[in-house]
Amino acid sequence: MKKLFALLLAGTMLLSGCGGGGEAAENAVEKYGSDTLKLYNWGEYMGQDLISNFEKQFGVKVILEYFDSNEMMYTKLQAGDAYDVLVPSDYMIERLIADGMLQELDIEKIPNIVNLAEGVRSLPYDPANTYSVPYFWGSVGIVYNHNNVDPAVVEEQGYEILRNTDYKGRIYVYDSERDSFMMAFKALGYSMNTENEQEIQDAYNWLLDMNNTMEPVYVTDEVIDGMITGTKDIAVVYSGDATTILQENEDMSFWMPNEGTNLWSDAMVVPANAENPLLAHEFINYVLTYEASLDNSEFVGYASSNQEVLDELSGEGGLFAENEAYLPRAGYAKDEVFRDNQVLKKTLAELWIKVKAAK
Amino acid sequence: MRQFRNMIYPYAVWTAIMIVLPMLMILLYAFTKAGNDVTTFRFTLENFARFFQDAVFLDVLKRSLVIAVVTTIVCVLFGYPIAYVIASGPEKSRVFWILMITLPTWINMLVRTYAWVGILQDDGLLNRVFALFGIGPFHMMYTTFAVVLGMVYNFIPFMILQIHTSLSKMDKSYLEAASDLGANRVQSFLRVTLPLSLPGVLSGITLVFLPAVSSFFIPKLLGGGQYVLIGNVIETQFLTSGDWNFGSAISLIMAVIIMVSMYLTRKVDTDPAASGRRE
Amino acid sequence: MAPKQRTGIGGKIILGLTALFFYLPILYIIVFSFNDSRSLTKFSGFSLQWYERMFSDRTMMQAIVYTIVIAILATIISTLAGTLAAIGLSRSRRALRNVVEQVNNLPIMNPEIVTAIGLLMFFSALGVNKGFLTLLLAHIMFCTPYVILSVSPKLRSLDPNLADAALDLGATPLQALTKVIVPQIMPGIVSGALIAFTMSFDDFIISYFVTGNGVNNISILVYTMSKRVNPSINALSTLVIVLITVSLLIVNLVPIIKERRREKE
Incomplete structure (x- = not known):
């Protein structure tokens, strides 16, 4: 019942909260060089409206593929498949960095990085967020x-x-x-x-x-x-x-x-062979917004990398206030x-x- | 009768490109060690030694073969009568039943297997039905029974299809001749129908046994992971531990074992003396 | 084959039990597509939320289309190719036949992951862009062996003199093929096509590694969803069941209706 309520709540919030789609940047191609983003993420790991809202707001199209283990993703990546954004786990990011398969992020293009939760700052595999920006985390x-x-x-x-x-x-x-x-x-x-x-x-x-x-x-x-x-x-x-x-x-x-x-974390990275790194940065920045992170975390139930969302969902009256599993130690x-x-x-x-x- | 012989060549070329070439790459992995690239690889038998030196792997292989054999036997025992009944019906009902049998296989295997979890578990559908009659509950999940059931459910349609194929359009004059010669129904079945349907049974066996040996999802979901089969081990090598060399070696070992046993089966099939004995 | 045309009581019981065995899980899947909670095994109430989710999920709807298109194309091509190959195989020299038959068994026997990795390396060695075409090629590759395996036994029991007789009587090879051989082995071709369709429709691992550019099929979505599995896969399956049933009904009913109309006129 709680879950149903949560879904309804998330639904109405997103319907009312995301009217920004109207003023979408019309010339995505001009701005980013291409209007498609290839995202490779875990299955069932995104809020229901995350993609459609991102598409509306920026006037772009997202091509989605899913994996269900880091190794599956790594295998496809090694075979030369190109994606713009991936969401691997900690140890896999470490390997991808070592293999030279990631590109350095331009932090200036990700201003929302200030929203990052305390618990996912300076993680050992990438302490300065040179390559990765946390997506979900937990224990x-x-x-x-x-x-x-x-x-x-x-x-x-x-x-x-x-x-x-x-x-x-x-x-x-x-x-x-x-x-x-x-x-x-x-x-x-x-x-x-x-x-x-x-x-x-x-x-x-x-x-x-x-x-x-x-x-x-x-x-x-x-x-x-x-x-x-x-x-x-x-x-x-x-x-x-x-x-x-x-x-x-x-x-x-x-x-x-x-x-x-x-203590694990999954983070967004941009592969070295990404075809549209500019839009990739825009997407990473978008995921860190309050609205997107809330949608993600409410729907999936994993701990948000956005401090405000984390506080709200685990705080008094929050969706997961009574849930001792939500907030990682x-x-x-x-x-x-x-x-x-x-x-x-x-x-x-x-x-x-x-x-x-x-x- | 040489007319159509050339039709094999396009397919032979196709298999050489699409099946043999990729398999050669796997073969290369099986005989090399990790860390090599194309310019520096050295041949090694280490991957094979690792498999044969370890009782655990041999055990797993044995278990996989046993489960596949059991599944195949169950599929023949149940599939034959079903195919026979279907094949003996009128044309329209034959088409209907063949579609009935095939349709469930078009539903995703994972979804179907999940449904069996719900049916078999301790407070599942079956046990609730049993409870109405005052029996049970029976513990069925995570047992050999569940694994074999899941495999049979998944593979028996192929057996039924193959046997049905060989039974339908069978030349009726044989049966008429048999009854003219005074054979009763059991005799004409044993002497005419059964031998004539054997090619179908054999290709049914191939279609059940081969995928059953290497299946990994059904034992994982219905066997609770304790049923580590060779398919699981191979899958782990490729998808979890990233040891492609070892994974390739195991699959090669398995392929050789199966090919040898298939070859022997076929020998029995084509050997007229052997098939004569079977009648 | 059998002389009698009516199914006896024993046969009816067998068919009834068969139907129960095959359709109990299917019913279960349909029921749980309406589940109110996300469980696939515990029913807590009626809801249409999983259908809403499915229909609003563009990737899922695309996957249904891709799956059906690929399955139909792969079935047609591999049935044609497999039938021709099987006929050629039955006429060729023993040594060649043995080799091709063994190679033919490889994709059936190898664990899917092995075939998948082999093809993955093969396609990336060629440097082709993975997507619809590679997916289709791979499906044809692993479907054709099943067709050959289904057609071959029928060919073996076929009287080899039939085609010769037709040729002697002045039929062209094509006529001998389509008018004499194919009708005789039709049941094998049909069951081969059915199995090919099944294999293509239900394939996950091979498809996963040979596809790209957002071309997903149903199985890919279902398996990669396994992390937080929920009844939307049941809704998806139910939709597939409905689609298949409706199209089978149409295929079977249209001739009947046409016939009736003709009778009226």
């Missing part, structure tokens, strides 16, 4: 059904609850080597970017133990639907998805473990950002297959 935490699982136990055990046999057969585990090893590393008190072989082995054993004793169900995005319907009691999920789960199912609570977590010492390390990633990927295939 990873535990969603649990507080009717069946004692909050005190969750808060005390953190990730270890996934090895607590009291909850055998009642857990979802995210099916990705990155996220599952993060959980194990953190539970053991290690850094999630560790390259120490012994620590990797420990984490592997931790996961193996979980696999063999807990009857976990490995899911990716079905976890959202599964937790909304209350099929299982415990799941480790991205905070933005947790926001959606909590909005739809009041029995669910969210906890960010004391052991630390993955910033400035907690044990939280980390993923670094790009392809060797480690391959190792973990192989170990992760072995964990799942055991039994």
